[in-house]
Amino acid sequence: MSAVVSLANVHKSFGSVEVLKGVTFDVGPGEVAAVIGASGSGKSTALRCINALETINSGEIVVCGHKVHDHTLEKRALRRDVGIVFQSYNLFPHLTVAQNIMLAPMSVKRMSKADARALAESVLARVGLAEKADNYPEQLSGGQQQRVAIARSLAMQPKLMLFDEVTSALDPQLTGEVLKVMEDLARGGMSMILVTHEMAFARKVAGKVIFMHHGKVWEVGPGAMLDDPKTPELKAFLNSGL
Amino acid sequence: MSYTFDFGALLPFWPVFLEGAWLTLKLSALATVFGFVLGTLCAIGRADGPQWVRLLVASYVEVIRNTPFLVQIFLVYFGFAMLGLKVSANTAAVAALVVNVGAYTCEIVRAGLESIHKSQVEAAECLGLTRPQIYWHVIVRPAIERVYPALTSQYVLLMLASSITSLISAEELTAVANRIQSETFRSFETYIVTGVIYIGLSFLVRGAFSLFALVIFPRRRKLGTAI
Amino acid sequence: MPLSLTHLEFIAFGALWTVGLSAIAFVGGALVGFLLALARISPSAIVRRTASVYIQIVQGTPLLVTLFLFYFGLALVGFESVPAIMAAGLGLIIYSSAFLAEIWRGCLESVPKPQWEAAECLALTRWQRMTRVILPQAMRIATAPTVGFLVQIVKNTSLASVVGFVELTQAGKIVNNSIFEPFTVFIVVAFFYFIICFPLSVWSRSLERKLNVGRR
Numbered sequence: 001m002s003a004v005v006s007l008a009n010v011h012k013s014f015g016s017v018e019v020l021k022g023v024t025f026d027v028g029p030g031e032v033a034a035v036i037g038a039s040g041s042g043k044s045t046a047l048r049c050i051n052a053l054e055t056i057n058s059g060e061i062v063v064c065g066h067k068v069h070d071h072t073l074e075k076r077a078l079r080r081d082v083g084i085v086f087q088s089y090n091l092f093p094h095l096t097v098a099q100n101i102m103l104a105p106m107s108v109k110r111m112s113k114a115d116a117r118a119l120a121e122s123v124l125a126r127v128g129l130a131e132k133a134d135n136y137p138e139q140l141s142g143g144q145q146q147r148v149a150i151a152r153s154l155a156m157q158p159k160l161m162l163f164d165e166v167t168s169a170l171d172p173q174l175t176g177e178v179l180k181v182m183e184d185l186a187r188g189g190m191s192m193i194l195v196t197h198e199m200a201f202a203r204k205v206a207g208k209v210i211f212m213h214h215g216k217v218w219e220v221g222p223g224a225m226l227d228d229p230k231t232p233e234l235k236a237f238l239n240s241g242l
Numbered sequence: 243m244s245y246t247f248d249f250g251a252l253l254p255f256w257p258v259f260l261e262g263a264w265l266t267l268k269l270s271a272l273a274t275v276f277g278f279v280l281g282t283l284c285a286i287g288r289a290d291g292p293q294w295v296r297l298l299v300a301s302y303v304e305v306i307r308n309t310p311f312l313v314q315i316f317l318v319y320f321g322f323a324m325l326g327l328k329v330s331a332n333t334a335a336v337a338a339l340v341v342n343v344g345a346y347t348c349e350i351v352r353a354g355l356e357s358i359h360k361s362q363v364e365a366a367e368c369l370g371l372t373r374p375q376i377y378w379h380v381i382v383r384p385a386i387e388r389v390y391p392a393l394t395s396q397y398v399l400l401m402l403a404s405s406i407t408s409l410i411s412a413e414e415l416t417a418v419a420n421r422i423q424s425e426t427f428r429s430f431e432t433y434i435v436t437g438v439i440y441i442g443l444s445f446l447v448r449g450a451f452s453l454f455a456l457v458i459f460p461r462r463r464k465l466g467t468a469i
Numbered sequence: 470m471p472l473s474l475t476h477l478e479f480i481a482f483g484a485l486w487t488v489g490l491s492a493i494a495f496v497g498g499a500l501v502g503f504l505l506a507l508a509r510i511s512p513s514a515i516v517r518r519t520a521s522v523y524i525q526i527v528q529g530t531p532l533l534v535t536l537f538l539f540y541f542g543l544a545l546v547g548f549e550s551v552p553a554i555m556a557a558g559l560g561l562i563i564y565s566s567a568f569l570a571e572i573w574r575g576c577l578e579s580v581p582k583p584q585w586e587a588a589e590c591l592a593l594t595r596w597q598r599m600t601r602v603i604l605p606q607a608m609r610i611a612t613a614p615t616v617g618f619l620v621q622i623v624k625n626t627s628l629a630s631v632v633g634f635v636e637l638t639q640a641g642k643i644v645n646n647s648i649f650e651p652f653t654v655f656i657v658v659a660f661f662y663f664i665i666c667f668p669l670s671v672w673s674r675s676l677e678r679k680l681n682v683g684r685r
Contacts (some may be wrong), residue, residue, distance in 0.1 A: 094459075
């Protein structure tokens with residue numbers, strides 16, 4: 001069973017600051033991996049490297065068969081297989097919700113407008129926002145916008161979904177609706193990597209929890225690991241309530 | 243001061259005034275369209291092109307912004323003659339207007355392009371769109387919407403500046419006014435009326451741009467807010 | 470017939486007149502424009518409206534038409550032969566005053582509201598409030614766009630050639646009438662305008678940058 005994502009000894013520096021100091025982990029098909037750690041531990045950077053939003057200095061990253069560490073990689077081919085959702089949703093403000101979702105299928109997969117619209121409606125129904133298809137992002141709450149962002153990525157039928165602290169910018173009462181969508185996705189067998197601060201969610205949904213500390217993978221284990229941390233650093237992190 | 247105003251002497255010339263106004267509008271409309279295309283291409287070139295393109299566009303913009311339009315018109319007019327091309331005064335006028343407004347459009351659109359947040363482009367890249375697709379759907383369209391008021395003001399100024407083309411004998415409102423005042427000797431009245439017509443045209447052009455915005459920016463039409 | 474040194478000197482002399490006319494237009498326009506800007510923020514609605522109407526009329530009319538109006542108009546009203554500099558100067562002063570008024574009104578209004586309130590609470594008279602608190606701050610904000618508008622004034626003096634005033638553009642036309650090399654002559658003319666305007670443009674932009682740094 002080959003991994004969907006495998007990182008091997010990845011190093012990444014921004015200028016003179018080394019942020020990733022030899023990161024190694026795997027995520028298998030259908031697996032949900034939660035990456036946790038303090039700010040500055042390198043978790044968001046690692047996620048961005050997986051999707052080639054940052055280039056690594058050394059090491060290997062293979063994602064869905066694409067060699068991401070290869071500088072000659074055709075990025076668009078990689079991104080057809082990987083969907084990513086950002087902390088600040090990044091919806092296109094001048095397009096309606098449906099148009100936001102239809103843009104990529106029509107432009108990249110050359111889908112007809114009618115087919116794209118049907119796809120948009122079905123994927124919106126999956127995230128529970130079918131009736132908002134013709135609204136503009138600014139008319140939606142933060143939680144709704146984030147769900148639209150998830151739908152937008154899902155419409156391209158990726159093999160892997162990445163979530164970069166997607167609930168961190170939301171009011172607490174809105175995180176629930178987003179987490180529910182993510183849980184449904186997980187149950188449906190999607191391979192997912194989520195950088196998150198939601199410990200309860202990670203405990204419940206993640207098959208693998210990866211704790212990062214100072215740019216390295218410090219502890220890896222099943223969700224239960226959070227109840228029984230082995231390393232003092234993870235203990236300290238969990239106690240600090242971050 | 244023993245001057246008696248006689249606007250009545252101008253009454254028979256009403257159709258001539260209107261024709262002049264219409265010519266001004268036509269000239270301005272042509273120059274607006276081509277100037278906008280030129281300016282937008284320059285703005286994209288300056289934002290995203292190779293070093294030599296950026297330098298060329300920057301020089302073009304600086305030269306236009308630091309020399310008078312009158313001198314630019316003369317250079318375009320005599321430039322055509324030098325190249326051996328026989329063009330009508332109106333064609334030269336449109337060419338000069340396009341070159342002039344292209345530079346100002348470039349600066350306005352460039353500010354709009356720079357206001358698009360990097361994260362928008364990132365999101366589009368992650369959806370797999372090509373660079374040209376990203377430019378059109380995610381960068382240029384919202385940028386134009388954002389700078390639309392500035393563009394409108396610029397094109398109203400263009401319409402007013404078209405009066406200068408009368409000095410190379412282009413056919414437009416000021417040229418018409420000059421002829422009328424030389425026939426009637428009612429210079430004061432003629433130029434007052436001309437001024438009033440230009441003010442009216444300014445309102446007309448602004449109104450047209452507002453209506454156009456409602457057509458091409460459905461978001462604005464439905465929500466009534468700026469991006 | 471090529472462009473000789475004498476011709477260049479003549480054109481350069483025209484450039485000096487351009488600078489002179491620009492100065493007249495700026496000083497005159499600044500005086501009138503300042504009063505207009507104050508009128509635009511006056512508590513009296515009539516004063517505000519009148520100033521507004523004046524500004525809209527001047528801004529909505531092409532400068533060329535305004536110049537013709539003054540040139541021919543003054544002659545008809547009884548001034549027998551209007552010296553070109555007077556028609557040009559007056560026209561440019563009217564033009565500058567309207568635009569400067571709008572620029573400065575914007576600067577006055579962008580002085581933060583709390584400043585106006587604080588000045589009021591110190592029981593200063595309106596005059597004291599303006600001169601001690603508001604104007605100094607507004608002037609700081611106004612420097613960049615005012616210098617930027619100076620470039621516009623210089624460029625617009627080219628229209629004075631139409632009423633026969635021998636500034637830079639007219640000097641070019643005169644030289645061209647004797648040597649018939651229009652393209653060369655006007656490239657030289659453009660060059661002179663450029664060396665007057667470009668430093669002002671650069672200065673205006675650097676002022677703007679400094680201002681934004683200070684306000685972050």
